[in-house]
Amino acid sequence: MRLAPMVRRWLLSLFPRSKKRRVRIADPLLLRTFQNQVVFQLRAVSMGAKDVDAAVARLNSGDRSATTQLWFAIQNMLTAAANVSKACWGQSGSLAKERKLLRKSIGISNKSPLRKTGMRNNFEHYDERLDMWWEKSKQHNHADMNIGAIGGLAAIDSFRELDPSTMEVIFWGRRYDLRGLVAEAERLLPVAEAEAAKPHWQP
Secondary structure, rough: OOOHHHOOOOOOOOOOOOOOOOHHHHHHHHHHHHHHHHHHHHHHHHHHHHHHHHHHHHOOOOOOOOHHHHHHHHHHHHHHHHHHHHHHHHHHHHHOOOOHHHHHHHHOOOOHHHHHHHHHHHOOOHHHHHHHHHHHHHOOOOOOEEEEOOOOOHHHHEEEEOOOOOEEEEOOOEEEEEOOOOOOOHHHHHHHHHHHHHOOOOO
16 A cells, blocks of 8 residues: 555654664663673573583484474574674674773673674575575575585585584585684673673763
8 A cells, every 4th residue: 555645754754764873882871781681692692502402412312303403592592692793793893883892891802703693694584595595506406404414515505504523503605613602602701790790880
C-alpha cells in the first residue's frame, strides 16, 4: 500500500530518522554501564565454550545428535564475541575513538581476536552467503556444519566447518580460532568484572 505524500510527511514528522550518535565515553556511570555489557558478553563466550566442549565430548562418544548442539554453541560464542567488539569499537570500528577509554579500562588491544566479526557475519548473514554461493559456485555442491574437512570441494561450496584438531571454525576457506577467542575472553573477564564493580562516581 502506497501512502499519500502528505500522510508520509506527517508520519516522518512523528518518527524522524535519527542520525547515528557519536557519544564519547567520559562519564564514569556510562563507562561502568559499558563495562557491565562487556562482562555479560565475555561470560556468554565462556558459557558457549563449555557447551562446545560438552558437544564435542558427546560426539566423541558416538552421539551424532550433538552436532546441532555444537553449532548452536559456536554461533552463540561468535555472537557474544561480536557484541564485545561492538561495545569496544562500535559497528565496523565506527566508534573506536569514542570507546577508547572503555578499551583501556579493561585492557583490550586493537589486535584482540574479539575485535574480528567476519566469522560471526557469515553466520548472521547466512542468507546473503547462500545468494553469493548460488551466483558464483560452478558445481553448486553444499557442505555445511561439518566436523572435519570434506575433500574435493571448492572453497565456496564448503560453509560452516570445524577443524577438531585446531578448534578452528572454517567458512569458505577462512579460519577463525576458537581457542584464541576463549583464551582472550578468560583473560579479560576478571579485569572487566573488577572495573565494572567500581563505584560509578569513581574514575
